[in-house]
Amino acid sequence: MVIGIIGAGASGMAAALAAAENPNANVILFERQARVGRKLQATGNGRCNLSNMNAANGGYHGETPDFVLPAMQAFDPTATLKWFAELGLYTVTEESGKVYPYSDQANSVVDVLRLNLDKPNITLKLGFEVEKVQKTDTGFLVAGQGEILSCDKLIVCCGGLAGSKLGGSMSGYKLLAQLGHKSTKLRPSLVQIKTSWGGVNGLKGVRANCHVEIFEDGEPFNQSTGELQLTEMGISGPVVFEISRDVCYGSGEWTAKLDFLPDWTETQLSDELNRRRSSNLPMEELLTGILHNRLGRVLTKTAGVKGKTFIKELSDSEAQAVCQAVKSLEITLTEPLGMDSAQVTAGGVRTEDFDPETMESRLIPGLYACGEVLDIDGDCGGYNLQWAWSSGRMAGSHAGKETR
Numbered sequence: 001m002v003i004g005i006i007g008a009g010a011s012g013m014a015a016a017l018a019a020a021e022n023p024n025a026n027v028i029l030f031e032r033q034a035r036v037g038r039k040l041q042a043t044g045n046g047r048c049n050l051s052n053m054n055a056a057n058g059g060y061h062g063e064t065p066d067f068v069l070p071a072m073q074a075f076d077p078t079a080t081l082k083w084f085a086e087l088g089l090y091t092v093t094e095e096s097g098k099v100y101p102y103s104d105q106a107n108s109v110v111d112v113l114r115l116n117l118d119k120p121n122i123t124l125k126l127g128f129e130v131e132k133v134q135k136t137d138t139g140f141l142v143a144g145q146g147e148i149l150s151c152d153k154l155i156v157c158c159g160g161l162a163g164s165k166l167g168g169s170m171s172g173y174k175l176l177a178q179l180g181h182k183s184t185k186l187r188p189s190l191v192q193i194k195t196s197w198g199g200v201n202g203l204k205g206v207r208a209n210c211h212v213e214i215f216e217d218g219e220p221f222n223q224s225t226g227e228l229q230l231t232e233m234g235i236s237g238p239v240v241f242e243i244s245r246d247v248c249y250g251s252g253e254w255t256a257k258l259d260f261l262p263d264w265t266e267t268q269l270s271d272e273l274n275r276r277r278s279s280n281l282p283m284e285e286l287l288t289g290i291l292h293n294r295l296g297r298v299l300t301k302t303a304g305v306k307g308k309t310f311i312k313e314l315s316d317s318e319a320q321a322v323c324q325a326v327k328s329l330e331i332t333l334t335e336p337l338g339m340d341s342a343q344v345t346a347g348g349v350r351t352e353d354f355d356p357e358t359m360e361s362r363l364i365p366g367l368y369a370c371g372e373v374l375d376i377d378g379d380c381g382g383y384n385l386q387w388a389w390s391s392g393r394m395a396g397s398h399a400g401k402e403t404r
Helices: 008-018 065-074 079-088 108-117 171-178 199-203 268-275 295-303 316-327 381-399
Strands: 002-006 026-031 091-093 096-102 122-126 132-135 141-143 147-151 151-158 185-187 193-195 207-217 219-230 235-238 256-258 329-334 345-346 367-369
Touching: 002 008, 002 141, 002 381, 008 026, 008 108, 008 151, 008 381, 026 141, 065 122, 065 219, 065 381, 079 091, 079 381, 091 219, 096 151, 132 171, 141 151, 151 171, 151 381, 199 295, 235 329, 268 316, 295 316, 316 329, 367 381
Parallel strands: 002 026, 002 151, 026 122, 151 367
Antiparallel strands: 091 096, 132 141, 141 147, 185 345, 193 235, 193 329, 207 219, 207 256, 219 235, 256 329
16 A cells, blocks of 8 residues: 655654555655755754643634644644654753753754654655646546656645745646635734834834733733844744734734733833932933843833933923833734745644544545645644644544555
8 A cells, every 4th residue: 555645844754654554555655845844944943842731722723723723632732742752852841831852943843743754664755746636536646756656645744835935836736726725714823913103113123021012902812921033124033923813914903912022011110110210320320230231222212202312301291102102012013024934834624524433534434634725724833733743643544554
């Protein structure tokens, strides 16, 4: 029995290893890039947040988020860590539930997967871009690079459109469309959000602990607390990724309220500023020791404090304006940065046409799909990779079963 797997990312490698557990299964793993797991190697800023211990409790999106349940129950985060340990990867779990390789290097994850793919019944075809798939009476034909190969079963796990520089593409959606499957609208998720606030121009690279609350037409939409990263175009970082899904879509007006001192009350900040008002230091040093120097200077200017030389000249109304800029800065959001910069694709091939208990197509027997190519995307913090492992294992194990 020959099993073709298109895509050697996280879900594809998980599927290949699961299918190959049947010694009578010959697995052919097609990857259009020169090496496996390229996108995986870049996740988590190169650290690879490979799972989250809370992932079995929800945190997934799509037209039918409950589609993830059978795969997550069959291969939950605990089972995933045990599996990785058996593969040879040592991991560490943070208090938040996020799981990382102990080495803190994404290449450790890729390397143990790559090494375990070195099996007699797994063939890697790197640099092989599949251009066409066709159903036959006995299985499938896979065509590309001037070759046509046949397989009895086929798993499509090409990933999503997000992150094209790392391998994101439309190929999975197109290949499944050739076999009759339809996709929902694709849009970026876990992505930076642009703002019209001019203050970001001088804050590229600044990071801060921040509470971010997003509003649509003045109504609360989402909120989170964590690390904010400021760029020349907008707001980014884990705290923004967590709440970026569906922001700036539709015709509404989108705004964000930023609290750069979520652990302080406004009274505490006001008292500290009043204590500093006897200082002969320059006004630009007003927030020194409280916030990142560049951020403190920008927020002081944003509050309208200018034209004065020393902190001791700060008025009561100006001190209140600085407190407001630090604790509740309101900025207008314009749009997500785009699919190239997104970590994950929201939307994908409709899950209603697949069996969640096996990942097999309801339209074509012997065809499977898993991972990001399906209309499932998870929250920030290891949820999407957990879906890749769970769905990949589900697809591979069922495709690897012998059929009579």
